[in-house]
Amino acid sequence: MRAAATPQKRRKILPKAQRRQQLIEATIACIARYGLASTTMHMVTREAGLSVGIANLHFKTKENLLRETLRYVAEEYHKGQIEIMRGSEADNLSDRLTALLNFQLGRGVTQRQKMSVWFAYYGEVGARPVYQKIVSAWDRAAARELEFLFASVIREGGYTDIDPGELAIGYAALIDGLHLALLVTPRELTKQSAKKIGRDFLQRAFPNHI
Amino acid sequence: MRAAATPQKRRKILPKAQRRQQLIEATIACIARYGLASTTMHMVTREAGLSVGIANLHFKTKENLLRETLRYVAEEYHKGQIEIMRGSEADNLSDRLTALLNFQLGRGVTQRQKMSVWFAYYGEVGARPVYQKIVSAWDRAAARELEFLFASVIREGGYTDIDPGELAIGYAALIDGLHLALLVTPRELTKQSAKKIGRDFLQRAFPNHI
DNA sequence: CTAGAATGAATGATCATTCATTCTCAAGTT
DNA sequence: AACTTGAGAATGAATGATCATTCATTCTAG
Known part of the structure; x- marks a missing residue:
């Protein structure tokens, strides 16, 4: 049986700057909630409502994302x-x-x-x-x-x-x-x-x- | 060829309290040097000159060790x-x-x-x-x-x-x-x-x- | 129609934790 | 004094879980 109505999120394409901003804000939210130590890339991208791969696309590495967030x-x-x-x-x-x-x-x-x-x-x-x-x-x-x-x-x-x-x-x-x-x-x-x-x-x- | 003279560390048995103290001090040193996030159990036990398993013996989990150190x-x-x-x-x-x-x-x-x-x-x-x-x-x-x-x-x-x-x-x-x-x-x-x-x-x- | 943005399953690295085995030493025995 | 013994301290290879990163594929929008 299929789950009833996952509204089937439509993929959206946005300019780089906007996605970067979005990811940085998701990172802030995760760090505040879970701490720097246990914040994972999965958490951040889920918080942003995006896929894991997106992080690599815009920040290359986790280290980079954390640095930019700071x-x-x-x-x-x-x-x-x-x-x-x-x-x-x-x-x-x-x-x-x-x-x-x-x-x-x-x-x-x-x-x-x-x-x-x-x-x-x-x-x-x-x-x-x-x-x-x-x-x-x-x-x-x-x-x-x-x-x-x-x-x-x-x-x-x-x-x-x-x-x-x-x-x-x-x-x-x-x-x-x-x-x-x-x-x-x-x-x-x-x-x-x-x-x-x-x-x-x-x-x-x-x-x-x- | 064997490494020249690893002085062949002799295993030593000490009272629980002393080992706990030793591990806590090693934890402090590691956190100061590498940060809380990237301190691993291997680092701590190596710093203390002991084996990995020792941590489990005295503190059960890493979380416990960190708590006791604080x-x-x-x-x-x-x-x-x-x-x-x-x-x-x-x-x-x-x-x-x-x-x-x-x-x-x-x-x-x-x-x-x-x-x-x-x-x-x-x-x-x-x-x-x-x-x-x-x-x-x-x-x-x-x-x-x-x-x-x-x-x-x-x-x-x-x-x-x-x-x-x-x-x-x-x-x-x-x-x-x-x-x-x-x-x-x-x-x-x-x-x-x-x-x-x-x-x-x-x-x-x-x-x-x- | 296509450049390139976005996806997510797969990969490999790192790490905490386990536990079968080894070793130590104090108490007991001769 | 020399030897034996067993309780439990210490070891570290093995296990399994978690996580960052990759990239072949899909999808979007101009």
């Missing part, structure tokens, strides 16, 4: 940050700081999925130089931008005894740590509290701005 | 912290804070190996509830202790407007973030700078103590 996630996160930090000429520095914090600790479920992926790769960074390169390149770019923003705030506020570079590293570390806490012990920390903690950090450094 | 690393790190935070009646609070910072960001190569392992597991936490349980149990214990220490400092220093619980989460997050930065972008951050950043955080919160 590149995608890293770029998205850091570009968002950088855009906010640069801001428009109009908005003042206080608002930019607040907007940055809201971006870094905001968003809904999507954000959680991205966080999982993010840390899955961090975990392998020690063993895979390629991952380290991708991540650290973006990290450097974001760090420079943050340092620049902090330097402006320091100048405007006339704060003394603050090194913008060091403070930027500290703030970035705090945000990373809060992400980790939200991922590992979500019961102990709400996104609200996390934001407050980030805000308090900035307030102690820039009391006139926050 | 338990071991988590326990070691958090117990060390907690011990310092409790301190002896004698030493004052300022010294305890400094000692804690030195412990968390101190040590040499060993520490780096442990850090790799630590984050390798964090990366899988999203996908493996067991890991989450182990890590979060210890995290909670350390967080309570830190909150208690901070509360003492706040009382002694008469600081107002500081919630010890929130500050503890912030400080712990900062330290985690600094570990991550040391792992991912070691070129951008020395252990010295990391310590200074941690110290600055405490100083802004407790100006009379640091």
